[in-house]
Amino acid sequence: MAKRKKDEILHDYNNDGVDRRGFLKCMAWAGTGALCVMEGGILKSYSLSRLGEISAREMAGELSFVQISDSHMGFNKPANPDVAGTLKAAVQKINGLSKSPEFMLHTGDISHLSKPEEFDTVDQILKSASAKDVFFVPGEHDVLNDDGKSYLERYGKNAKGAGWYSFDKKGVHFIGLVNVMNLKAGGLGTLGHEQLEWIEDDVQHLKSSTPIVVFAHIPLWSVYPEWGWGTEDSAQALAYLKKFGSVTVLNGHIHQIMQKVEGNVTFHTAASTAFPQPQPGKADSPGPMKVPAEQLKNVLGITDVNYVQGRNALAVVDSTLA
Amino acid sequence: MMRKGVCILGLLAIVMVATLLLSAGSPGSSANTAEPASAEVKVDNFSFGPATLTVAVGTTVTWTNRDDIPHTVVSTDKAFKSKVLDTDEKFSFTFSKAGTYPYFCSIHPKMTGSVVVQ
Numbered sequence: 034m035a036k037r038k039k040d041e042i043l044h045d046y047n048n049d050g051v052d053r054r055g056f057l058k059c060m061a062w063a064g065t066g067a068l069c070v071m072e073g074g075i076l077k078s079y080s081l082s083r084l085g086e087i088s089a090r091e092m093a094g095e096l097s098f099v100q101i102s103d104s105h106m107g108f109n110k111p112a113n114p115d116v117a118g119t120l121k122a123a124v125q126k127i128n129g130l131s132k133s134p135e136f137m138l139h140t141g142d143i144s145h146l147s148k149p150e151e152f153d154t155v156d157q158i159l160k161s162a163s164a165k166d167v168f169f170v171p172g173e174h175d176v177l178n179d180d181g182k183s184y185l186e187r188y189g190k191n192a193k194g195a196g197w198y199s200f201d202k203k204g205v206h207f208i209g210l211v212n213v214m215n216l217k218a219g220g221l222g223t224l225g226h227e228q229l230e231w232i233e234d235d236v237q238h239l240k241s242s243t244p245i246v247v248f249a250h251i252p253l254w255s256v257y258p259e260w261g262w263g264t265e266d267s268a269q270a271l272a273y274l275k276k277f278g279s280v281t282v283l284n285g286h287i288h289q290i291m292q293k294v295e296g297n298v299t300f301h302t303a304a305s306t307a308f309p310q311p312q313p314g315k316a317d318s319p320g321p322m323k324v325p326a327e328q329l330k331n332v333l334g335i336t337d338v339n340y341v342q343g344r345n346a347l348a349v350v351d352s353t354l355a
Numbered sequence: 356m357m358r359k360g361v362c363i364l365g366l367l368a369i370v371m372v373a374t375l376l377l378s379a380g381s382p383g384s385s386a387n388t389a390e391p392a393s394a395e396v397k398v399d400n401f402s403f404g405p406a407t408l409t410v411a412v413g414t415t416v417t418w419t420n421r422d423d424i425p426h427t428v429v430s431t432d433k434a435f436k437s438k439v440l441d442t443d444e445k446f447s448f449t450f451s452k453a454g455t456y457p458y459f460c461s462i463h464p465k466m467t468g469s470v471v472v473q
Binding site: 108110145147173174177217220259261318319321 | 422441
């Protein structure tokens with residue numbers, strides 16, 4: 034089992050040539066989600082586990098929202114026998130923010146086995162959050178039995194295709210993508226031709242100064258392909274976003290926080306509200322990682338995003354986690 | 356000395372009985388190519404074990420998920436498809452035709468395996 038390390042900087046383990054100047058990848062293991070604050074063209078992401086260290090000024094911006102991920106409602110194995118309890122703890126953290134976030138993003142694996150009662154439980158718990166609107170994208174665990182039909186009925190009423198959509202908030206364009214359908218043997222996450230065409234069309238009319246936030250379950254960058262932690266055709270999607278000065282990509286799936294800045298694109302993955310997974314390649318498989326009970330809440334998370342308008346280039350301030 | 360001899364004889368008897376029992380499981384096959392009529396694949400640590408399984412025509416293969424995470428067993432050529440298997444759940448399929456059957460977990464497609472039916 035992988036040992037837990039704090040604030041570890043990873044090497045270029047998959048030899049994809051991204052470990053170069055201007056590149057930042059940072060991993061940390063704690064938190065219950067992230068607060069994202071956009072201010073002056075800079076998106077800052079703070080782990081809610083270190084709320085006490087974030088000043089009210091830092092949390093101020095044109096737009097703030099929260100990302101939560103991988104609730105896996107229904108999971109009951111030793112890695113976390115109480116995933117409802119840890120999701121409630123995440124909601125309490127959100128409700129503890131001095132300024133209520135505009136909305137929440139849930140980047141998938143809402144349920145563990147796509148059961149209606151699992152979705153019901155999550156919906157019920159999230160109702161008590163200060164942010165009322167929740168925007169979802171599916172994880173592979175949410176579309177297990179019926180090619181995602183029941184997911185779409187519940188969460189995708191205004192979505193296209195398998196559940197992708199976009200919306201605008203305070204001048205920021207948000208794009209929710211689905212990369213967990215029609216996975217091919219031996220392959221990674223897939224967006225597919227139809228969705229890629231939709232992305233191209235969706236952003237065509239936007240000014241290049243529009244800040245873009247893309248969110249999807251499986252990382253849209255190559256985190257660790259050996260474990261399926263990447264998306265086959267993400268490069269095509271990102272190519273459509275090249276003209277924009279500020280692109281932020283938010284993902285889940287890997288149950289740990291990682292960040293990377295590559296040109297105009299900043300990539301983030303969020304912690305899970307349910308259970309941690311090992312660091313890439315540091316265990317035999319990416320299965321649930323059992324940590325001592327008293328440490329569990331330190332390795333679960335939510336992500337806060339704070340958006341600040343004003344600069345062309347987007348920077349991300351990574352908050353290391355306790 | 357005598358006790359040791361008895362032990363060795365006893366072990367031999369166990370091995371012979373076990374061999375007989377295994378052979379009895381595949382009626383019709385000759386002693387040299389004895390194949391069990393059933394075979395197991397363990398789904399463990401996000402992998403299928405054995406990754407390649409060779410069986411005789413008519414063998415029923417059973418997959419058992421030993422992981423804390425659900426998996427599926429889906430034939431690449433659509434010959435068979437399990438429902439989602441939670442921890443300790445099983446899926447069985449009887450291979451009635453010779454051939455190579457590649458398969459994967461549709462939730463974690465990096466997990467691949469194949470059954471060779473002879």
